[in-house]
Amino acid sequence: MSHEALREAVAELMGSARQHLERLVAIPSVAQSTQFPPERCLEAARYVAAAATQAGVRDCRLLEMPDGHPAVFGHTPAPAGAPTVLLYCHYDVQPPLGEEEWTSPPFALTERDGRWYGRGAADCKGNVVAHLTALRALGGAAGGGAAGPGGAAGPGGAADLGAAAGPAGAPAGFPVGIKLIAEGAEERGTGGLEQFVRQSPEVLAADVVIVCDTGNFAVGVPTVTTSLRGIASVTLTVATLESAMHSGMFGGPAPDALIALARMIATLHDEQGNATIEGLAADGHWSGVDYPADQFRADAHVLPGVSLIGSGSISEMLWARPSVNVLGIDCPSVADATASLQPRARARVSLRVPPGMDPVAAQDALVAHLEDVAPWNARVQIERDAVAAPFAARTDGPAYELMAQAMRFAFGREMTTEGEGGSIPLCTVLQETYPEAEIILMGVEEPRCLIHAPDESVDPREIERIALAEAVFLQACAGLRR
Ligand SMILES: [Zn+2]
Incomplete structure (x- = not known):
């Protein structure tokens, strides 16, 4: 025909x-x-x-x-x-x-x-x-x-x-x-x-x-x-104290686990918001359709005035580079917060990997990075999620x-x-x-x-x-x- x-x-x-x-x-x-x-x-x-x-x-x-x-x-x-x-x-x-x-x-x-x-x-x-x-x-x-x-x-x-x-x-x-x-x-x-x-x-x-x-x-x-993109996420637990301790009596020299966790999470990006995981390339290129930033802002419901992150184009950041995000943290809510240092904190760290990146190697890199950046000899435990290529x-x-x-x-x-x-x-x-x-x-x-x-x-x-x-x-x- x-x-x-x-x-x-x-x-x-x-x-x-x-x-x-x-x-x-x-x-x-x-x-x-x-x-x-x-x-x-x-x-x-x-x-x-x-x-x-x-x-x-x-x-x-x-x-x-x-x-x-x-x-x-x-x-x-x-x-x-x-x-x-x-x-x-x-x-x-x-x-x-x-x-x-x-x-x-x-x-x-x-x-x-x-x-x-x-x-x-x-x-x-x-x-x-x-x-x-x-x-x-x-x-x-x-x-x-x-x-x-x-x-x-x-x-x-x-x-x-x-x-x-x-x-x-x-x-x-x-x-x-x-x-x-x-x-x-x-x-x-x-x-x-x-x-x-x-x-x-x-x-x-x-x-x-x-x-x-x-x-x-x-x-x-x-x-x-x-x-x-594939997935190579982990769950990270940080422990510094045997139990919650009064923040007035002990705060200062005693390390609090939530601050330790926050410091670790802060190492996952540079100032611009590019992923900075040791050993993980974050400079991939995209040659297909261009995703206009204005359209992306609207699609992603980004608040007016808030910046988009990363030094690549939208398409690159979205489809050709890894993205690392924190999806949840276990710690006391503000409403339940008492005057105590937190002994333990937990975060789910999501890692999405672009084509060309081995998800197992990427997860290894994330685990090694997190272990490496733990401050104050805090105890770190990392559980790996199942990876998807x-x-x-x-x-x-x-x-x-x-x-x-x-x-x-x-x-x-x-x-x-x-x-x-x-x-x-x-x-x-x-x-x-x-x-x-x-x-x-x-x-x-x-x-x-x-x-x-x-x-x-x-x-x-x-x-x-x-x-x-x-x-x-x-x-x-x-x-x-x-
Ligand atoms: Zn469908």
Whole structure:
């Protein structure tokens, strides 16, 4: 199919995309919540499985993950010699978090000013629908086009639309092999899919992986996420006295643990706010999209007049350098404070590490640094948290280049790259398990989506353009040899 024909096919499918999203958003598939029964997750899983079947993905079924949550999996084998592409998304959503803060009900897809509002509209049901729309545009259901059976927008849901799909066993119309995995507990972070990949690597094995759970730097700016930071945190305990002692009688010569802790924490940054952990490079460079400081200030809710920290650009500080922060301190609260020197104090020190940095070596450096800077021979005990490796996507492979071309066609401008300060453990597991596969992170989520917050929304044009880019990409992928 020509690219223009795909563009038309996707445009024609947008009415049906909206119906799918409406139905999916109406199911409050919040994983492991006391507020919502697990049956709702199952209902969402079944809906996705039926809709994927209708879009031409064969053998769609629910797989129980090691953490007990069902994931939807389907597989249409590749035509001879063609590669297989794994499409990832998740169907579970964040809880609504204060329904009274929503302008319209969280589980009723509502259009305002050209955006569609509802929990999961972007993260990640919007991406589920983008995958479905791309597959339907390619006509995988019956080897026909988008206007074929089930392609037109109908009032029915996936179940009744499913009856209109091509006959079972009909030859697949996809130009490449398609594996679809829709996870059901991503927002819970219970790691079921990661464990599953490690236990049964053959099931999801593919030549290319499209992880649709991120998105564009801004609406209309095609972006792939190429870098995720890892984690190497510790919990630090400092002790100086056997017990709390009167601050008037002993303060002066007796060391207080809270001051000792504060002095140690103060060594983690220089005056400008750059991380200064012995042995840890903090001068990484970023060559992707530039994150304007004003926009970052607004996104990060920094108080007026308060400075941003670090000598690098925002993108560098956020995506290419380590960041060290204190997330909590155990000590008496001000309200409970008495006139006593504190014998012991504890802090949770968070360390995020950029791609290229070994998280274990970084944690070693942090531990050695803290031991080294303890004042007054204070006793120091350090507990290590589990580390998570950072992720850097390959950007020199053929699939990356094909995606850049597909994005250029769908958005009418050059694709750019961004990083994410947080981590997606699945990406690291996929990279370790399928070292040959190219992994591309993209999707319909952009800053205005307010994912995880009240009034989450999606821009339907982003669904349309991402679906088109994916369809063009999948078609072009047929030319990649396995
Ligand atoms: Zn998500």
